[in-house]
Amino acid sequence: MAGFSEMVPLAPQTTIGLGGPARFFAEAGSDLELRDALQAARSQDLTVQILGGGSNTVFADAGYPGLVLHIALRGITFVSDGDAVLATAAAGEDWDAFVALCLQQGLQGLECLSGIPGSVGATPIQNVGAYGQEISQTLVSLRALDRERLEEVLFASADCGFAYRDSRFKGEDAGRYVITEVTYRLQKNARPTLHYPELAREAQARGVADAPPKKALQETRQAVIALRRGKSMVYDPLDxxxxxxxxxxxxxxxxxxxxxxxxxxxxxxxxxxxxxxxxxxxxxxxxxxxxxxxxxxxxxxxxxxxxxxxxxxxxxxxxxxxxxxxxxxxxxxxxxxxxxxxxxxxxxxxxxxxxxx
Ligand SMILES: Cc1cc2nc3c(=O)[nH]c(=O)nc-3n(C[C@H](O)[C@H](O)[C@H](O)COP(=O)(O)OP(=O)(O)OC[C@H]3O[C@@H](n4cnc5c(N)ncnc54)[C@H](O)[C@@H]3O)c2cc1C
Structure with a gap:
């Protein structure tokens, strides 16, 4: 089919490295490409599986019989909002690179979620969380495309049905929307969240208590990554x-x-x-x-x-x-x-x- 690659191996698209080939595979790098791919798949009666970074997906040995659509939308903006900043990232941005960028800007709210693989657009799906933070605590809103109607929908955080590793996008609305952009409200000049005892100890050992806020946030990121590496919870091809x-x-x-x-x-x-x-x-x-x-x-x-x-x-x-x-x-x-x-x-x-x- 025009614009779609055929029989693309799926294992290399995932962190677990499993799965046979996708009958069709395409990348959506813009809203137009996303709509076109969904429309083309519909006209051919193909089922569509949305793919971000492939870090929470297990494909079958037989592969996927329809279209695997990789979301590659890019762009990050920061808008000041009083004591906070609204940080908006397109769905295809790499999550950990986005977290690192926010921390470089001295923004608090995502530091404990350092080192998690995958894309920004997948973080609302299971309300990604670790070490005492979850994205539902900072997510303000998200934009999504209704796959049926091809209409854009804006969801406020309260409408996302967030719970422990869950949301409406994993539950009743699984597969209905493609998330295109997510906005988080992050704090300026705030200290890191250190509720989780194991993290608090590691951060303490790195002098976080005495460091100014921005340095404390960056050291907390290093503490989280060190703890995660010790558990092989940072994706590393060599581990x-x-x-x-x-x-x-x-x-x-x-x-x-x-x-x-x-x-x-x-x-x-x-x-x-x-x-x-x-x-x-x-x-x-x-x-x-x-x-x-x-x-x-x-x-x-x-x-x-x-x-x-x-x-x-x-x-x-x-x-x-x-x-x-x-x-x-x-x-x-x-x-x-x-x-x-x-x-x-x-x-x-x-x-x-x-x-x-
Ligand atoms: C080593 C390791 C450590 C991890 N640690 C954590 C952790 O601490 N906490 C945690 O919560 N998770 C963790 N995870 C799981 C995973 O990283 C997260 O769930 C991540 O958010 C998945 O992102 P992804 O882009 O790779 O999703 P994918 O695997 O590509 O997709 C997962 C699901 O989301 C859907 N999806 C993806 N993008 C979109 C989109 N734009 N719109 C609509 N649907 C979409 C897919 O269709 C699929 O159903 C870890 C995974 C690994 C490999």
């Missing part, structure tokens, strides 16, 4: 344990009944000394670290199943060590059923798993 989608499982949020059942199962499994599950209030329930459950169910770091495995450096990261999507998904299923058998809690995957043809 085999980072060939993942980050955390593969969401931390489950349990209601009171599920929480009681978990404690009961822990008493049965560890009768001599039942461990107390760590928990944090979230979304009207208790959030339990999925890594804690996976480890207590007997799955260890470094476990391998064929070419898939659990990262040596992070229990939640499933890694492609040269295998296939089928091997990865079988390992994921083994872990999900193992945790469910042990504790009655079904883990849910965090990444987008795209069905093949």
């Amino acid at each position: 085999a344990n980072s060939h993942s989608v980050g955390s593969f499982f969401l931390n489950p949020v349990l209601d009171d009944a599920a929480y009681r059942m978990l404690r009961e199962r822990l008493r049965v499994r560890f009768p001599d000394n039942p461990p107390e599950p760590p928990s944090f209030p979230a979304d009207g329930g208790r959030k339990i670290p999925a890594a804690w459950l996976i480890e207590r169910a007997g799955f260890v770091r470094g476990l391998r199943r064929g070419g898939a495995g659990i990262s040596l450096n992070h229990t939640l990261a499933l890694v492609n060590y040269g295998g296939t999507t089928s091997e990865l998904l079988e390992l994921a299923e083994e872990i999900e059923s193992g945790v469910e058998r042990a504790f009655g809690v079904r883990l849910r995957p965090e990444p987008v798993i795209v069905p093949g043809g």
Whole structure:
């Protein structure tokens, strides 16, 4: 089809390096190219999979039977707004480069989200978060193209349905909109967010407490990146344990009944000394670290199943060590059923798993 490449390998487009070829592949570097590609796909009855940096996407071994449309929209602007600055980035901008630029300008609000791979346009999809910050805390609005009507829509933050690693764009409106631009409200002359104890300790060791605000923000970025590297949570082609989608499982949020059942199962499994599950209030329930459950169910770091495995450096990261999507998904299923058998809690995957043809 005119303007579309054919049979393009998808594995190199993703951080986990999995997936067969896309029947068609195209890049949208402007609003016009985006509309044209969507229209052309519609006229040929092709399904469309939107792709940013490929860091939260698992393609099937069979590849993708329709059009994979890579969002390459570019542009960043900063507009002063009293004590704050409205920082607007096009969807195809690299997230971490954008964070670094904001911190260079002394803007506070995204420092804990340093080192996360992917594009700006994907950050609202799962309300990207780490080390005590999530983008819903600073996102003011976003622009999107309704894929059905090809009309531009402006969403205020309150209309995005943000929750823990979730939004309307991952839930009821999954696949309906292409996000084209996101605006964040960042603070001038403000100090970094250091709520997360592990980060606060690392930042302390780097003298953040005594540094002026801008220096403190930049040191916090370095602290976050150092912590993430230690867990292979910075994507690095040379670090085999980072060939993942980050955390593969969401931390489950349990209601009171599920929480009681978990404690009961822990008493049965560890009768001599039942461990107390760590928990944090979230979304009207208790959030339990999925890594804690996976480890207590007997799955260890470094476990391998064929070419898939659990990262040596992070229990939640499933890694492609040269295998296939089928091997990865079988390992994921083994872990999900193992945790469910042990504790009655079904883990849910965090990444987008795209069905093949
Ligand atoms: C090593 C590593 C560490 C990670 N650490 C974290 C972390 O700390 N916190 C965290 O939250 N995530 C983390 N992730 C996951 C991932 O980086 C984020 O979810 C990121 O926002 C995905 O961006 P992307 O552009 O790569 O998305 P993609 O994988 O390209 O796409 C993900 C989904 O978003 C959709 N999408 C992408 N762009 C658009 C758009 N413009 N409009 C509409 N839909 C779109 C896609 O269709 C797909 O459904 C990590 C991943 C890796 C590999």
